[in-house]
Amino acid sequence: MDLESVGGLALQMIMEKLNPEDIARVSCVNNRFRSFTSDNTLWFKICSNELHLTQPLDHLGNPLPSFKEAYGTWREAFVMYPWSLVKRVKRCWDRINDWLTNHFPEAKSTLCKGASEAEIQELEDLLNVKLPLPTRLIYRFHNGQEISRLDHLDPDTNTFGSSLGIIGGYTFYDHLVNVYLLPISQVILQTQQIAHILEFLRRSKCVLVAASSMYTEKLFFLNCTNGQLYVGTRNLLSHRDMIPSVPINLVNLNRELDSEQIQDAMLLWLEEHGRRLQCGDIKLHGEGDDKSINLFPEKSPLCSTAVTNGVQVRASAMVIPELVDLQDDLEKYVFAYSIRLSLQPQGCVINGMSHSSCQLYRRRWIIRANDIVVADVNGEAVIGRYPLLRPGDKEFVYESCTSLPTSSGSIEGSFTFVPGRFADPKGDPFLATVASFPLQLPDYIF
Structure with missing residues (x-):
């Protein structure tokens, strides 16, 4: 029996067993196969399994006519990245976004749409760094949090008064910290400013990626060379003291290895944060405008x-x-x-x-x-x-x-x-x- 004589139901079952690359090859055989490989139900299952999409959307959330077109658009948008890493970063953001939608929509509304490759390239050119692949993808999905939505900037104290940071914080006595992700424009600006004071940050290829509502309070730096994420201590300015935020033995930037194993500290950090949120290890505290993620x-x-x-x-x-x-x-x-x-x-x-x-x-x-x-x-x-x-x-x-x-x-x-x-x-x-x-x-x- 050749494939031409195989019934429609059997062909559909065969297609569902194939991966997207093989489906694309099969579609080139003839018009009958092309019709089966264009079935929206087939591509819905692929988009659901690989990208957890329930609607045909591109990576920026824009609607598309079909799931087949959605899948193709996603693959084209991230063609320069290992596909398994793209799926992993999306799962990371999905977990955080789902929790924010259900528990803290006010903070979710501050998340920016994904950055373009051009914006990421501008950051790398101006700061003379090369972002690790996972962090590039993190910014492709969400370009940090919108600073203008994080309340107003006090020109006298250079502080933001918001509690909408998606990383969260804590308070005791008069010590208040709430950490948010910086958008690329602020990564550039704040890294340039602090690098004038801390020259070693420039030499070690560090960029400021997250900060509390007060820049002098809590700062997170990504080392673009070794992929580690560091947080500044009390002696950051005087002794350059920072401590790692992720176990260094977990960081792996070797592109020659299986792409499933590529991970920098920024991705590991966000994955762990999303896990803690979903598992209830940390929760939302407060009411009204005083709500915040409590660590x-x-x-x-x-x-x-x-x-x-x-x-x-x-x-x-x-x-x-x-x-x-x-x-x-x-x-x-x-x-x-x-x-x-x-x-x-x-x-x-x-x-x-x-x-x-x-x-x-x-x-x-x-x-x-x-x-x-x-x-x-x-x-x-x-x-x-x-x-x-x-x-x-x-x-x-x-x-x-x-x-x-x-x-x-x-x-x-x-x-x-x-x-x-x-x-x-x-x-x-x-x-x-x-x-x-x-x-x-x-x-x-x-």
Whole structure:
């Protein structure tokens, strides 16, 4: 039996087993085969499997007449890149975009459309660098975040007041950080400006790709030579100190290897961030205009949870790279920690009796650098407040920081609560446990 005598249904099943390149070859055989290879259902499945497209769109989101044309347009737009890498970068952005659409559309609206090859080439020419392939593709899909949408620039402080950075941040005391991706125009401008101060950045082929709302607070630099992403420390200006944001052993820029293995730190960093968002390891905090992605871990083992007499205490910590001082032997690493207090629906239960509230009186926790106690915090209230916990109320959040001479340690302790309230106590004070949670320098730094 030759192919000419094969029925239509059988041919369709054969086509679905072929890859796009083979389908294109088959289409050249004759008009009958060309008709089967032009079937929109066939190309829908290809676009869905390879690009996760549900509508025929080009890489900029523009509608096209058919899925076959969409696939061809995608291949033509990225002909200079390994196709497997294109699909991987798209999956990375899809994960982030899906999360932003469902949880933080305000931030998603700040993402710019993809940059052109000409815009990327201009960056490379002006900064005398060659961007790694994965980062080029990252910008082809989204050219950072639109600065004008990130609130207004204060000319006196050179700061942006927005909390819409898609990388997110944290706050403790008066320290507020929220990181966003720079568009190419700002990559050029800000890299040129800071390179005048830090000449080594120019020599090491580093470009500024992400920054907090205040440029002097938290800066991420991509080294275009080795593909690593670095974040500046407290001594960036004085001692050129930066720390890697991704395990260097994962970075691989060797184009001679399988394209599936090509990955720079920028891609790995964004992939890990998208994973944390989708898995709920980090979440959106706040309401209205104060919403932001909060980087304090929300899940075990980096977040501990303990329930005592109905009082739930959740606690986690993270390194604050922009305050790390690698020149200081005693206070080298700075960790911020977040402690969240709430009362479960059954209320405060003491000896089988339920009370509708309880009020915090004292706190005590022990901070260790490795196994050595470096601080024993013991006193009344937290941040001068004595929060009253009631079922259904939002968590009371307390955030602070501590310095360690080592890159790892832990915190544990307890809070003293009065059942009822100070003005009308319903029993003796009790201790609510703060389960031990780690202080550690992570593999990925955000």
